[in-house]
Amino acid sequence: MSVSAWERRESLPHFPALDGIRGPFAIAVLSYHAGMGFSGALTMMTGFFVLSGFLITALLLHEWQRTGSIDLLRFVLNRARRLLPAAMLVIVLIAIFWNVLPLMWIPEDANYDAIRRMNVDLLSATFYVYNWRRAYGPEWQGFTALYYPNPPEASPVSHLWSLSVEEQFYAFFPVITLILLKGFRNVWALAGASVIGILAILVFGPWLGNPDGPQVLPLVDRLYNGTDTRMTEVLCGVIVGVVYSTPRGREILLGSRITRTLGTVAALIALYWIFNAHISDWWIYQRGLVVIGAVYALVIAACIQPTGLLVRVVSWSPFRWIGLRTYGLYLYHFPIQCWVDERSVDWGDWTLYGIRMLLSVVAAAVSYEFLELPIRRGTAPRRSWWWAVAGMGFLAVTLTAVTIGVWRPA
Numbered sequence: 001m002s003v004s005a006w007e008r009r010e011s012l013p014h015f016p017a018l019d020g021i022r023g024p025f026a027i028a029v030l031s032y033h034a035g036m037g038f039s040g041a042l043t044m045m046t047g048f049f050v051l052s053g054f055l056i057t058a059l060l061l062h063e064w065q066r067t068g069s070i071d072l073l074r075f076v077l078n079r080a081r082r083l084l085p086a087a088m089l090v091i092v093l094i095a096i097f098w099n100v101l102p103l104m105w106i107p108e109d110a111n112y113d114a115i116r117r118m119n120v121d122l123l124s125a126t127f128y129v130y131n132w133r134r135a136y137g138p139e140w141q142g143f144t145a146l147y148y149p150n151p152p153e154a155s156p157v158s159h160l161w162s163l164s165v166e167e168q169f170y171a172f173f174p175v176i177t178l179i180l181l182k183g184f185r186n187v188w189a190l191a192g193a194s195v196i197g198i199l200a201i202l203v204f205g206p207w208l209g210n211p212d213g214p215q216v217l218p219l220v221d222r223l224y225n226g227t228d229t230r231m232t233e234v235l236c237g238v239i240v241g242v243v244y245s246t247p248r249g250r251e252i253l254l255g256s257r258i259t260r261t262l263g264t265v266a267a268l269i270a271l272y273w274i275f276n277a278h279i280s281d282w283w284i285y286q287r288g289l290v291v292i293g294a295v296y297a298l299v300i301a302a303c304i305q306p307t308g309l310l311v312r313v314v315s316w317s318p319f320r321w322i323g324l325r326t327y328g329l330y331l332y333h334f335p336i337q338c339w340v341d342e343r344s345v346d347w348g349d350w351t352l353y354g355i356r357m358l359l360s361v362v363a364a365a366v367s368y369e370f371l372e373l374p375i376r377r378g379t380a381p382r383r384s385w386w387w388a389v390a391g392m393g394f395l396a397v398t399l400t401a402v403t404i405g406v407w408r409p410a
Helices: 002-010 016-033 042-067 074-099 114-126 130-136 143-147 158-184 186-203 218-224 227-244 248-254 259-275 283-302 309-312 319-323 326-337 349-379 387-405
Strands: none
Touching: 002 349, 016 042, 016 283, 016 326, 042 227, 042 259, 042 283, 074 114, 074 158, 074 326, 074 349, 114 158, 114 248, 130 158, 130 186, 130 218, 130 326, 143 227, 158 186, 158 227, 158 326, 186 227, 186 283, 186 326, 218 283, 227 259, 248 349, 259 283, 259 309, 283 309, 319 326, 326 349
8 A cells, every 4th residue: 555545544444363362362351360270371461562652653644644743632542432431330339239238248357447548449440540559559459369269358449440541641642752752753753762761760669679579469569560660561662663653664564474473473472471380470471471472462463463373263253252342341340250259159169250252252242332332432332222121130139149049158
């Protein structure tokens, strides 16, 4: 595609493999939170961060090349339509379930004020600063809630730390991008600034302490949840987005066998990490996050190619279906897992896992069709209304049954 033709495009091309790659990401993360393996699912979160960095950068640079400017207000409104409705609904539902209904999920010997801390969690999640509350908050919110999948003490908004990191990135990155583009008139200035940012985080990051000392838990909380420490992964995606925005870069990314090969090898490395890495592995926090980010950057680069083994695998229709609904799936799954657990129902590990996944998928599908898409597009839902009634009815019946089970005297 010529430069002029590229600049005339109204929007970025659609890459089905980027929809599909979210599917395995989501399956691994949800399974890990349910305590069903995938100890290295934290590396999948890196995949989400890299993908966000790539897509946002490509979107902003395409607008710059097409119009000579970036409409910051439109960007903010588009992000709000895309992200806020489902997130605010989840926060409201959690507030209802954990403030109005009995908090039977909390152990009787818990030595903290759960209601007070929960509402602070909800408030910080609403304003997208929950990652910093986890970084410096009570121990049960951070490392403990991730080291032990879905513990009794896990906050039902525990998973929203990643959304806070991404929203903070959306808040400052477009402004920095516009300043650099106006100042240097060259998209490579953004890549250079990203490299400098990565190096600065690596050199001056807070993980230079003693991993064997008594401060290891708060130190890991800080490193895992900090916006600055997680920016190395996002900036890896930014660099791929910059390369993609140039004619020569698109030629390399979209038609290079080397890119496909490197991406496939990177995917195998990522697959190894999913099953073998662990959140307590200290190498991840020393400088491993940027290594993981670079590996996932190669995966993303291979996924935007028109063909290749990796593209064919992740473009599988079930992966794409899940991938399109990943945002809602991620939002709803953790509160469902906190409410539907082994303390409220005695169904066995695999049955419980299946029910949790089914509830999460139903909630995500209903949310996608009847909340997220209509608001994003400004149109009425595409499906008949009874799908929403059926889906929400299924959720209501199941959660009511679980609630009766919780309330039933021993």
